[in-house]
Amino acid sequence: MNIIRTVRSVAFSSIPNRTLSTTRSLSTPSAQYTAFEVNDKTGIATLTLNRPPVNSLNLELLTEMRNCLKDAETNKCKGLIITSSSNSVFTAGLDLLEMYQPQDERVKSFWTALQSMWMELYGSKIPTAAAINGHAPAGGCLIATACEYRVMLPNFTIGLNETLIGIVAPKWFVSAFLNVVPRRVAEQAITQGKLFTTAEAHNVGLVDDVVNTKEEAIAKCEQFIGSFKNVNPYARALTKQQFRIKELQELEQQREKDLQIFLGLIMQPSVQKAMGIYLEGLKKKSKKQ
Numbered sequence: 243m244n245i246i247r248t249v250r251s252v253a254f255s256s257i258p259n260r261t262l263s264t265t266r267s268l269s270t271p272s273a274q275y276t277a278f279e280v281n282d283k284t285g286i287a288t289l290t291l292n293r294p295p296v297n298s299l300n301l302e303l304l305t306e307m308r309n310c311l312k313d314a315e316t317n318k319c320k321g322l323i324i325t326s327s328s329n330s331v332f333t334a335g336l337d338l339l340e341m342y343q344p345q346d347e348r349v350k351s352f353w354t355a356l357q358s359m360w361m362e363l364y365g366s367k368i369p370t371a372a373a374i375n376g377h378a379p380a381g382g383c384l385i386a387t388a389c390e391y392r393v394m395l396p397n398f399t400i401g402l403n404e405t406l407i408g409i410v411a412p413k414w415f416v417s418a419f420l421n422v423v424p425r426r427v428a429e430q431a432i433t434q435g436k437l438f439t440t441a442e443a444h445n446v447g448l449v450d451d452v453v454n455t456k457e458e459a460i461a462k463c464e465q466f467i468g469s470f471k472n473v474n475p476y477a478r479a480l481t482k483q484q485f486r487i488k489e490l491q492e493l494e495q496q497r498e499k500d501l502q503i504f505l506g507l508i509m510q511p512s513v514q515k516a517m518g519i520y521l522e523g524l525k526k527k528s529k530k531q
């Protein structure tokens with residue numbers, strides 16, 4: 243069996259120490275917002291998002307995620323699980339502060355990093371699974387739908403709510419959503435900006451399973467990844483690619499255009515205004531709690 247040695251991690255207090263003695267995690271100074279561990283026994287990698295309070299996806303987190311995804315694949319991990327160190331938020335999606343009154347160069351790097359991370363995850367050769375242990379709006383849902391399997395804890399929400407913020411879910415956000423949800427359900431939900439409760443998400447197939455604890459969620463993901471143990475990894479990867487190549491090629495060929503559309507949209511004064519109001523609302527709500 244492959245024993246994986248190259249791992250990235252950060253030591254942070256919000257994640258309880260794993261009792262699993264076979265889990266290897268090394269500290270690297272560059273990992274600020276993620277922990278990346280590989281179980282030497284199963285060969286399964288776990289990428290834990292850790293950017294309190296809500297794991298909003300900024301340039302640095304997206305870059306770290308991509309590096310972890312690459313490491314998992316380069317080291318031929320048996321599979322990859324994505325989860326969160328928070329008890330209530332998987333990820334709150336894209337960091338709105340990256341898009342609100344942005345700096346020119348940074349916002350370009352930010353969107354490019356999102357494209358790269360998504361292509362790495364969506365096109366990953368190894369089995370991927372999301373243990374959704376909290377809310378997963380917008381970009382959170384994007385990460386979940388890029389994985390091959392999703393398990394969620396009860397009483398949280400997931401969906402593409404962009405229209406409610408006055409922005410548009412890009413085509414590649416929508417196409418990944420369409421892989422798991424029937425077209426009519428998807429069109430209605432995304433135009434409404436609907437956030438599904440866990441139970442609703444399970445009902446429409448947006449998540450595959452619902453369990454009560456994070457440990458159970460991780461175990462379910464491991465089970466999913468384990469289901470490929472008798473399958474040739476090369477044959478599996480090429481077969482997966484057949485299902486996903488179209489979206490990947492489309493984005494790869496249109497990266498610059500996609501970036502320009504993104505910039506053109508978010509820089510519109512009406513969009514900036516809507517985002518400002520939305521952020522203000524979030525801050526007011528947060529202060530009340």
Ligand SMILES: CC/C=C\C/C=C\C/C=C\CCC/C=C/C(=O)SCCNC(=O)CCNC(=O)[C@H](O)C(C)(C)COP(=O)(O)OP(=O)(O)OC[C@H]1O[C@@H](n2cnc3c(N)ncnc32)[C@H](O)[C@@H]1OP(=O)(O)O
Binds near residue numbers: 298334404508527
């Ligand atoms: C024709 C056009 C074609 C193509 C289109 C091309 C381009 C389109 C252009 C743009 C596309 C952009 C796509 C965008 C995707 C996104 O992901 S946008 C982000 C969407 N996310 C949300 O709406 C979630 C917002 N957050 C929440 O609902 C809640 O925070 C929560 C349910 C996730 C968690 O709730 P709580 O635990 O109660 O936490 P608080 O709400 O109190 O938040 C704490 C703290 O965090 C700040 N915050 C929350 N979310 C974000 C965020 N996404 N970004 C930045 N900051 C966030 C919140 O303001 C609080 O801050 P403080 O008050 O503590 O400072």
